[in-house]
Amino acid sequence: MLKTTQLFGYHSTHAKLTEFAGYEMPLWYTTTMAEHMAVRNASGVFDVSHMGRFGVEGPNATDFLESLVPTAVKTQPPGKVFYTLLLNSNGGIIDDVIIEKLREDAYMVVVNAANTKADMDHMLAHSPEGLSVDDRTASTAMIAVQGPGAITSLQSLTDLDLGQLKRFRCAEARVAGGNALISRTGYTGEDGFEVTVYDATNEHPGGAVNVWEKLAETSTPCGLGARDSLRLEAGFPLHGADIDQTTNPFEADLAWVVAAGKRDFVGSDAMEALAAQPPSRIRRGLVLDSGIPRHGFEVIGDAGPIGVVTSGTFSPILRKGIALCYLAYSSSEPGSRVGVTIRGDNQPGAVTRPPFYEERSYGWKRQKGN
Amino acid sequence: MEIQGYQIPDDLMYTEEHEWAKQEGKTIRIGITDYAAKTLNDVVYVSAPKVSVTVEQSKPMGTVESIKAVSEVYAPLSGRVVETNGALDFHPELINKSPYVEGWLIVVEPLNLSTERKSLLDAKAYTAYLETLLQK
Structure with missing residues (x-):
């Protein structure tokens, strides 16, 4: 039996549905292309209620998170939101998460839907006495x-x-008459907000339906199809496809997440050892001249195979096939010409470092007026 | 004919893999059905065989891709390709807008039409087949 979110009533009458991480979710409402372009050019609204949300509270909440993640936590002011990683002791990525610091003793940790249980187990395994870790997803x-x-x-x-x-x-803040937490973050590369609507269960969705329907009057409802193509175009990794427990932050091109000189967090010994030498492989982008790369396709250099595509799609902005991939570090120079094997044919393209779009024209850094 | 908004022209032959074939004198025009196009949602890339290539009935002859998915296209009939739809290189969305007219894929000279056509569905049979699919 698939789980559903508080907004399933709307999705079931307006969207093509799909299964994702045990949830029945909207894949698209009209077309992925139209929804993608609405977000780049105007605004789109997404139900991301399937993502895991954990409240971490207690007088030792800051110390706990400081010991858990590779990012500096104590120095973050209340009201700060930061992207970080949950690592295993080998430095593999259990999940990538967003942490919202409400107060020194209260945080909200937002995690990937597919990893909710693994993340909760990991946090409980390391949590001290007197700390509350509370799953607020439902x-x-x-x-x-x-x-x-x-x-x-x-x-x-x-x-x-x-x-x-x-x-x-x-x-x-109050949003459409109900209590909510507004964060200026997202997974599309664009400016935008993620609104956690409090006191909303499937039985009593409270203000959630109201917030959704009001936003849907001025923003285009978008499904998981556009969510995936937008994050890929922005170059954001998807856990389970581009990063997992067998990849470390350095090869995932997420070294910036690991605070320089930080010690005594889960995975810190591994981080110290890994930081001492270049990785054997690194995550890069690919833009093909023709054809669409997909997960698992081989990347070929001058002398043979150099890597593998971890996720690929058609970029509505570039009108070309794009991918995230891992390449041998020695063959990862942006601008290098490589090929991707697509159903037996070698399709040429170039190595890039995402985002794939021009940042002066698209994304939150865009110059106003474009 | 039409079922749940999917158009099914009466004068075409169909496969259970959702291709159509249309006899035009001595040649056969081939494409994918409205149902196939709508299921893909937004066609962004088409790979079809080139002129003079021979395609074989029920064997893969190309792919049609949306942002999210790849769909194999199987040849509804064996034949030699005599024409391809160059418009799809720049406007693959024609497959969504007009799957039976502007969004055609190839034209072939059939090699074994009289035998092979017996395994194709007419509009009525394809409609009945779609109905069973849509009930699942």
């Missing part, structure tokens, strides 16, 4: 509104001045 909803028009779309629902909320900051 008692809250989460709605992302993304794109250059997201701020206008969400502002009409809240008194919080969104213009004053910087990127990677969060604040609790």
Whole structure:
């Protein structure tokens, strides 16, 4: 029996549905192409309630998270949001997560739906006495509104001045008459917000349906198809495809997540050893001249195989096939010409470091007026 | 004919893999059905055999891809390719907009039409087949 989110009533009457991480979720409402372009050019709204949300509370919450992740936690001010990793003792990536620091003694950790159980087990295995780790996935909803028009779309629902909320900051606020946590973050490369709607269960969705329906009046509802093509175009890895417990942060091109000189966190010995030498392989982007690379396709260099595609799609912005892949470190120079084997044919392309779009034209750094 | 919004022209032959074939004098025009196109959702890339290539009935002859998925296209009939649809190189979305007219894939000279056509479905049989699929 598949799980559903608080917004399933809307999805079941408006979307083509698909199974994802044990949930019955919207794949698309109209077309993935139209939804993707709506986010790049205007704004889109996504139900991301399937993602795991853990409340971490207690007087030792900051110390606990400091000992758990490779990012500095103590120095983050309340209201800060940061991307980080849960590592195993070998330095493999258990999950990539977003942590919202509400207060020194209260955090919200947002995790990938497929890893909710593994992450909870990992956190409980390391949690000290007096700390509460509480799975709030079923008692809250989460709605992302993304794109250059997201701020206008969400502002009409809240008194919080969104213009004053910087990127990677969060604040609790009233949204459409209910209590919520607004974070200026997302998984599309665009400006936007992720809204955690409090007090929303499947039986009593409370304000979640209201927030969704109000946002859907001014933003295009988007399914998981567009969510995947948007994150790929922005170059964001997907756990389970591009990163997992067999990849470490250095080869995943996520070295920036590991705070220089930080010690005594889960995986810190492995990080110290790995940082001492270049990785054998590294995550890169590929843009093909023709054809669409997909998960598992081989990447070929001048002298033979040099890597493998971990996720690929058609980029609606470039109008070309793009991929994230792992390449032998010696063959990973951006600009290098390589090939991808697609059903027996060698399709030529170039190595890049994402994002795949021009940052002056698309994404949150875009120059206004474009 | 039509079922749940999927168009099924009366004058075509169909396969259970959702290709269509249309006899035009001595040649056969081939494409994918409205159901196949809508299931893919947004066709962004088409790979079809080139002129003078021989395709074999029920064997893969190319692929049609959406942002998310790849779908094999099987030749509904054996034949030699005499024409390809160059418009699809720049406008693959024609397969969604007009699967039976502008979104055709290839034209072949059939090699064994009289025998092979017996294994194809007419519009009525394909409609009945879709109905069973849609009930699942």
